[in-house]
Structure formats: structure tokens, C-alpha cells
Amino acid sequence: MPPDDPAAFGHTLRFALAAVLLAVAAAGAMVLFLAVQYGGVALIWPESPPVPYFTLLLTTAGGLAVGLCLHLFGDHVGLLQETLATFEKTGRFEPQYLPAGLLTIYLSLVSGASLGPEVAAVDMGGGMGTRLGDRVAALKDRVRDLSTVGFLGCLVGFAIYLLLTGPPGALYPVPPYTFVAVDLLYAAVLGLVGAAAGVGFIYSYHLFARLTAPLADRPLLRGLLGGLGLGILGTLAPLVLFSGQTEFRTVLAEGAAMGAVMLLGIVAAKILASTWCMATVFKGGPVFPLFFAGGTLGMAASLLAPGVPIALAVPAAMAGMTVAVLKMPSVVLVLLAMVFLQWDIVPAVVVATLVGYAATRGVVLIEKG
Known part of the structure; x- marks a missing residue:
């Protein structure tokens, strides 16, 4: 049975195809980012410090490297809550800031910063979704939806990376537990x-x-x-x-x-x-x-x-x-x-x-x- 509105059906079909491809690409991009991140950590953080105060030297160098990036490219990476609040208002991420933003996040994480990679997932996936919506004329009215699909795809990529590289079972393997009402x-x-x-x-x-x-x-x-x-x-x-x-x-x-x-x-x-x-x-x-x-x-x-x-x-x-x-x-x-x-x-x-x-x-x- 043909659809009642072929044009609307075609638009929905195009969006669904774009969303699937975007989610796959975002998940792959996140796996790659994490692989490069953890590879960098393994490269510059030896198990035994080679010199006294190695941690202090490395984190200080990392802080200066991140500061230099902000000096050269500007500060376009907000806190997670700021990023999500901005997206809630505007329905988009600004992809032109993505390369410099990912560089500052990467340098922060490999320098030992006590922070997680979830901002990279949100910014990267959201930026990919916004860029796709901006570039494809037929999808310009779905930028918010594509941005959401993008960062959800990156979160899936994070889970895939953990499954591929981590030990089997739960990420936090607490002892078995049986529920008791008290x-x-x-x-x-x-x-x-x-x-x-x-x-x-x-x-x-x-x-x-x-x-x-x-x-x-x-x-x-x-x-x-x-x-x-x-x-x-x-x-x-x-x-x-x-x-x-x-x-x-x-x-x-x-x-x-x-x-x-x-x-x-x-x-x-x-x-x-x-x-x-x-x-x-x-x-x-x-x-x-x-x-x-x-x-x-x-x-x-x-x-x-x-x-x-x-x-x-x-x-x-x-x-x-x-x-x-x-x-x-x-x-x-x-x-x-x-x-x-x-x-x-x-x-x-x-x-x-x-x-x-x-x-x-x-x-x-x-x-x-």
C-alpha cells in the first residue's frame, strides 16, 4: 500500500538512512578517539616514573599545552552541563570549533586530568550531526534530531570500546548482591x-x-x-x-x-x-x-x-x-x-x-x- 504522502515518506526515509549512517560514523569516531587517547596515555605514562616528580612535570607540561591551545584557538569547550544547556536552547552544536575542541580535550585527558571523555562524545557526535544537517539541504529541518543521534552514537562507541578492550563483565565488578527490603x-x-x-x-x-x-x-x-x-x-x-x-x-x-x-x-x-x-x-x-x-x-x-x-x-x-x-x-x-x-x-x-x-x-x- 503506497504512503498517503509520498513526499513526507521520502523525507522520513532520507532522515532514517542519514541517522543510521551518522550513528555508525559517530560510534566509529569515538572508538578511534578513545584508542588514540589511551594509546597516548600508554606512551607518555610509564608504569615506573623515570625521574623524580615525573607526575608533576608531566601534568604541568600538559596544562601548558592545553593553555597554549586555548590561547591560539579560543576556548569553545564548555562544561558538560553548559554544553547540554546550550544545545537545549539552540538545537545545534557549532562544528567549526570541533577540531580545536577535540585537541584540547585530548591533551587534557592524556595529561592525566581528573576528567572523563564524555564531553568529547557529546561535542564530537553533536558536531557531526549539526554539520550533516547544515550540509544536506533536505535535512536542514532535522538538525536538532541529527545532533542528538550523533552524540548518542558516540556514547554507543564509548560502550563498544569498553567492551572490546576491557575485561569481560561489568565495568565495576562489585560482589554478587541479593536484594533485601531493609x-x-x-x-x-x-x-x-x-x-x-x-x-x-x-x-x-x-x-x-x-x-x-x-x-x-x-x-x-x-x-x-x-x-x-x-x-x-x-x-x-x-x-x-x-x-x-x-x-x-x-x-x-x-x-x-x-x-x-x-x-x-x-x-x-x-x-x-x-x-x-x-x-x-x-x-x-x-x-x-x-x-x-x-x-x-x-x-x-x-x-x-x-x-x-x-x-x-x-x-x-x-x-x-x-x-x-x-x-x-x-x-x-x-x-x-x-x-x-x-x-x-x-x-x-x-x-x-x-x-x-x-x-x-x-x-x-x-x-x-
Whole structure:
């Protein structure tokens, strides 16, 4: 049976074909970006430092490199919340800034910045979608949709990369867990504990942003200070470097031996490192650093209250902290379900996420303009 409106059907068909091709291209681009990123990390970060204060030297050099990029090309990479808020208003990303933006993100991540690659996924995929809509006359009215498809494709590419290169199973392999009704109460408390840490993250960023505001037009100096600060924290607590996926596996394996006090110190150092990076010149996203800090906080809580299983404490505290900063409960729920791959954990994560969100709705990282 022929369609009632052949022209509309043809337009829909063209959009669907373009969307599929765009999603595949975006996923491939993200896999390539991550491969080059982790290859760069492996190249310049040896397992044993070759010289004293190697971490400090490398992060400082990285900060200067990022600052130089901002000096030469301008600063067109915002915080994740800023980028998404701009897209919500305009329905597009500006692809002309994409090459320089990806370079600054890449240099930040390989320099050990305590940030994740999700901003690269959003900017790259969104920029590809906007460029496609701008270039193809028949798709100019679907720029917002294509931009959304683009960054979702990059997020799929991120998942594909992890599946191809990481160990089998969950990204965060907590011990097996069986749901018990009383654990919902524990989850609510842990959600509040995580939310309190999330508020600390927000206030830490606000403080550092105010301190560095007078240097807004001096990216090289901000880069120098950013690299020095990151290097000092990374020298004292190496686990706070990078986004935290690999480092959190170390916490899961060795956290009991470290003890609750040391784990709490690592949480504080991670918050300082991530917010310092965000407030100076380093570019990247907060999601995986929040996962690391929240999960480490949950591990410490389980050690302080042995009756609370690690498999409950880690995702619940992680959920409370992450949602306190992102203010996107549905996104947090989906992400945590994906990284733990245990359905019995989901009810506790739901409770912790809702409690953390409700308790911190009035405390935001970025004010909406």
C-alpha cells in the first residue's frame, strides 16, 4: 500500500538512512578517539616514573599545552552541563570549533586530568550531526534530531570500546548482591551521604572558579597553575589522576586494605583534583570522576558499617553523589545499571538517586541563564 504522502515518506526515509549512517560514523569516531587517547596515555605514562616528580612535570607540561591551545584557538569547550544547556536552547552544536575542541580535550585527558571523555562524545557526535544537517539541504529541518543521534552514537562507541578492550563483565565488578527490603533504608542514607559529597564537589568548583576568574584572559598562566595543582594532588594520591574507571577497580580490589580513613582522603583529593581541572584549563566531563569518588565513598561507608554490603554501599553512594552534581536522575539510573550489570542493585540505586536528587535540587554546579 503506497504512503498517503509520498513526499513526507521520502523525507522520513532520507532522515532514517542519514541517522543510521551518522550513528555508525559517530560510534566509529569515538572508538578511534578513545584508542588514540589511551594509546597516548600508554606512551607518555610509564608504569615506573623515570625521574623524580615525573607526575608533576608531566601534568604541568600538559596544562601548558592545553593553555597554549586555548590561547591560539579560543576556548569553545564548555562544561558538560553548559554544553547540554546550550544545545537545549539552540538545537545545534557549532562544528567549526570541533577540531580545536577535540585537541584540547585530548591533551587534557592524556595529561592525566581528573576528567572523563564524555564531553568529547557529546561535542564530537553533536558536531557531526549539526554539520550533516547544515550540509544536506533536505535535512536542514532535522538538525536538532541529527545532533542528538550523533552524540548518542558516540556514547554507543564509548560502550563498544569498553567492551572490546576491557575485561569481560561489568565495568565495576562489585560482589554478587541479593536484594533485601531493609537495604532500601540503607540506600536512602547512603544516597544522602553521596549527595553531601556531591554538594562538596559543587562548592569546591565554585570556590576554584572564583579564585581563577581574574585569570580568565590568561590561559597560559591558568594552564601552568592547573598542571601544578593537578601534579601535586596526583603525586600525593596517584589514584586521583585520569577519569577513574581503571583506578576504581584498584579501589574495589585494595580498598579494604587501605582502610576507611585513607579512602575518605582519596575521595576528598579526587573532588579537589576534578574541580581544580574544571576551573582552570583542562577539558573533560565529570561523570566518571563522580563515579570514582562516589564509589570510593561507598567503599569507605561499608568499612565503617560492616553490616552494609559493599555491593549496596558502592552504587548507592555513587548514585547520590552523581545525581547531586548532574541533576539528571534518569541518566544516572541508566548509567549505573549499565556499569554494574546486577538487577538486584537497581531498587537501591533508584532510592539513592531520588533521595540525592530531592536533597540537592537547589544546589547547582552551573546556573541556567
